[in-house]
Amino acid sequence: MAVERTLSIIKPDATNRNLTGKINAKFEEAGLRIVAQKRIHLTKAQAGVFYAVHKERPFYDELCEFMASAPVVVQVLEGEGAIAKNRDVMGATNPADAAPGTIRAEFAESVGENSVHGSDAPETAAVEIAYFFSGLELVG
Ligand code: CMP
Numbered sequence: 001m002a003v004e005r006t007l008s009i010i011k012p013d014a015t016n017r018n019l020t021g022k023i024n025a026k027f028e029e030a031g032l033r034i035v036a037q038k039r040i041h042l043t044k045a046q047a048g049v050f051y052a053v054h055k056e057r058p059f060y061d062e063l064c065e066f067m068a069s070a071p072v073v074v075q076v077l078e079g080e081g082a083i084a085k086n087r088d089v090m091g092a093t094n095p096a097d098a099a100p101g102t103i104r105a106e107f108a109e110s111v112g113e114n115s116v117h118g119s120d121a122p123e124t125a126a127v128e129i130a131y132f133f134s135g136l137e138l139v140g
Pocket of ligand 1: 054059062063093111112113114116117118
């Protein structure tokens, strides 16, 4: 399987509860390497650009408000099959559906406040990584 990179975001509900380290441990235990990471506070407009694919959805405004409500940790995870592996580690979008042991099963509060985001495909991973990181920040 190919080595991939994927964009991960630890969301405001998780940073508010000081869960960055526990969530990072889940990634590392699964064999994902955190090759870039920074804590930032998004504006609502910046969150809106990131989630533009969802702009027609009824939850878009609420999602952007939430993502701008407190700091997030944006990170690049690297590993074999990292995109699918990260989605396995995160669990289903709705924590009620997330498998036991996944990040969302253990930590997420609701479908909206679900602790983490992860890219869903190689094309989106490339766009999402480039939104937050320059090539110089990706040290492998
Ligand atoms: P994420 O993986 O970051 O991608 C889009 C986000 O929209 C998703 O996680 C959820 O946080 C949010 N989302 C999806 N469905 C709903 C919903 N029904 N209500 C509120 N937020 C949602």
